[in-house]
Amino acid sequence: MLADARPACLISTRELTDRLPSGAPVVCVELDDSRVSGLLAAAPTSDPADTERVRPLRPHNPAYVIYTSGSTGKPKGVVVTHNGVGSLAANAVEHMAVTPQSRILQLASISFDASFSELCQGLMSGAALVLAPPERLLPGQPLSDLLRHAHVTHVTLPPTALAVMPEGSLAGCSTLIVAGEQCPAALVERWSPGLRMINAYGPTESTVCATMSEPLTGAEVPTIGRPNWNMQVYVLDATLQPVPVGVAGELYIAGVGLARGYLRRPGLTAERFIANPFGAAGSRLYRTGDRARWRAAGVLECLGRADGQVKIRGYRIELGEIEAALISHPAVCRKRW
Numbered sequence: 001m002l003a004d005a006r007p008a009c010l011i012s013t014r015e016l017t018d019r020l021p022s023g024a025p026v027v028c029v030e031l032d033d034s035r036v037s038g039l040l041a042a043a044p045t046s047d048p049a050d051t052e053r054v055r056p057l058r059p060h061n062p063a064y065v066i067y068t069s070g071s072t073g074k075p076k077g078v079v080v081t082h083n084g085v086g087s088l089a090a091n092a093v094e095h096m097a098v099t100p101q102s103r104i105l106q107l108a109s110i111s112f113d114a115s116f117s118e119l120c121q122g123l124m125s126g127a128a129l130v131l132a133p134p135e136r137l138l139p140g141q142p143l144s145d146l147l148r149h150a151h152v153t154h155v156t157l158p159p160t161a162l163a164v165m166p167e168g169s170l171a172g173c174s175t176l177i178v179a180g181e182q183c184p185a186a187l188v189e190r191w192s193p194g195l196r197m198i199n200a201y202g203p204t205e206s207t208v209c210a211t212m213s214e215p216l217t218g219a220e221v222p223t224i225g226r227p228n229w230n231m232q233v234y235v236l237d238a239t240l241q242p243v244p245v246g247v248a249g250e251l252y253i254a255g256v257g258l259a260r261g262y263l264r265r266p267g268l269t270a271e272r273f274i275a276n277p278f279g280a281a282g283s284r285l286y287r288t289g290d291r292a293r294w295r296a297a298g299v300l301e302c303l304g305r306a307d308g309q310v311k312i313r314g315y316r317i318e319l320g321e322i323e324a325a326l327i328s329h330p331a332v333c334r335k336r337w
Contacts, residue, residue, distance in 0.1 A: 001075065001077070013030055014032055057082075062081055063080050064116065068204050075321070078262060079260040079261060079262070083256045084230070087231070088120050088207050088209060089120040089121070089125065092121045093121075096177065098127055101153075103128045103154070104121045104130065105150070105154065106118050112315060121154060132150070139161035144165060144166050147169060154174070156176075157177070159181050162178060162191065170191065174195070175196045176191060177200050178198070179200040180315075185221045185222070188218065188222050197216045198225075199222040205288075206257045213225035214299075223300055226298065231254070232278070232279070233254075234252045234254070235248075235249040235293060235294055243293070246294065250287065250290070250291060253288060254283060289305055289306050
C-alpha cells in the first residue's frame with residue numbers, strides 16, 4: 001500500500017516506523033523525535049492559511065485514500081474527497097441524535113472506513129470520542145465492560161460482533177448502529193428494545209455511508225432505509241433502467257459523497273464509476289454490485305451480492321484476491337489438467 005499510495009510522508013512514532021520493511025518508499029516524521037518536538041513547539045498555533053500551503057485546499061481535493069480488496073490480487077485505493085464529509089457528519093448529528101454530550105466509541109480499525117464515520121460523529125459535533133486499547137475492544141465481555149465504564153452513548157457494530165455481546169451490555173447506550181453486513185431479524189428483535197437501533201449501508205466509494213434506516217423494531221428483516229443527505233440511490237436493471245417497486249435489481253449510488261475513483265486505476269474507475277443518466281452533465285453513478293429492491297414504503301431492502309464478493313466483519317473480500325495470493329505462494333503447484 002505504501003508503494004501504491006506514494007505518500008509524501010508518514011507521521012508516526014519511532015516504535016512503529018521501526019516495523020516498516022527496509023527500503024520502504026516513504027519519508028517518516030516521528031513525533032517522539034526531539035527535533036520534531038522542538039519544531040512543533042515553535043510553530044504557530046493558528047490554522048494555516050492558503051498562502052502557507054503548497055496550493056489552496058478545495059472541497060474536491062482528496063481527504064483520504066483507503067484500500068479495499070481487489071479482484072486481481074492487488075488492493076485498490078479509493079480516493080475520497082472532502083465533498084461528502086460535511087453531509088456525512090450532518091446526517092449523523094440529525095439521524096443518530098449526536099449531541100455535544102454524546103460519547104462516541106472509536107471501535108473500527110483505521111483500515112476500515114467505518115472508523116472515519118466514528119471520527120466524524122465525534123469530532124465534527126462537539127461530542128467526545130472514546131479511545132481504548134485493542135484488548136478492550138474485543139466483542140464480548142471486554143467490549144461490554146468498556147461501554148459501561150466509559151459511559152459510551154453511541155456505538156457502531158457489525159452484526160457478527162453484535163451477536164456475541166452479552167445480554168444487557170448496551171444498557172447504557174442510547175444509539176446502536178449496525179453496519180458492514182446484512183443484519184438478521186433476530187438481532188433487531190433482541191437489541192432494539194430501549195435503544196435507537198439504526199441499520200447503515202454504504203460502500204467505501206460513497207464516503208462511508210449512503211443510506212440509513214429509521215429506528216428498527218420487532219423481528220422484521222431490517223431495511224437499509226433511504227438515501228443520506230445529498231446522496232441518491234437507484235435500483236436498476238441490466239440496461240440501467242429503474243425497476244418497479246418489489247423487483248430486484250442492482251444498487252447504484254450518486255451524489256456528493258461519491259469518491260473520485262481508484263488511485264491510479266483508470267480502467268477500474270471507468271468500470272465502476274459510470275455516467276449518470278439521471279443527473280446533471282458530468283455526474284456519475286457508482287455500481288455497488290449489491291442487489292436490492294424498493295419496498296412500497298419507499299425504503300430499500302438489500303438482497304446480497306450480484307457477484308462472488310464476501311464480507312467478513314464488514315471488510316469487503318474479493319475472492320479473486322485470495323485466489324491470486326494462493327496461486328503466487330511457492331508451496332502451491334500450478335498445473336494444467
